[in-house]
Amino acid sequence: MADLFDQLNDDNRQRQLIAEGAVCLPGFALEYVPTILEALGPIVEQAPFRHLVTPGGHTMSVAMTNCGSLGWVSDRRGYRYQERDPLSDNAWPAMPEIFLTLAQKAASEAGYQRFKPQACLINQYLPGSKMSLHQDKDENNKAAPIVSISLGVSATFLFGGLRRDDPCQKLILQHGDVVVWGGASRFCFHGVQTLKDSEHSLLGRRRLNITFRQIY
DNA sequence: GAGTCGCG
């Protein structure tokens, strides 16, 4: 009975406007999931997930890697995008065609037709992982949106305003959901609440978040 | 002094 209710609920989830310029597209990535997971294998083999350190000296609970021509990194010196993986000094793995296609399709669906993603940040959340409220401010191109794909275990996404103390909306992001934000909401604070310990049939106890950004 | 993709 609960399963039936959940299923109906899922089917009824609709495109949701979060704020001006920000939208959630439930299940938008579902049809691409097998291809995405296949493409992720060689990426994490070449550039394994690692826990980055913030400029303040704290280790992030989320494990990260990148693909694409630029990757986001953090260390004691600050946040930045760079062409090479600091672990290997190699270029980041290429962005798979399907990633580019999906990111552009989602951006277009949200009203951003000129999105040219250069950076793809892949975040792995295990139970207990979280992402504190922050703004994405390291991109040179301030007009391009952010495209975020959720896979695996559901998480509560916090979407606030332009000031840290603005109230946050809570969105439950499920496997296959895509969130796009840009325009007036491009610099909204956002974060992810501590991942609870639960199991997803395809990905186990993990949540993967794949985000796309245009840097220049 | 200002800000914080972190912690208490």
Next chain:
DNA sequence: AACC
């Protein structure tokens, strides 16, 4: 609260 420490570090930039």
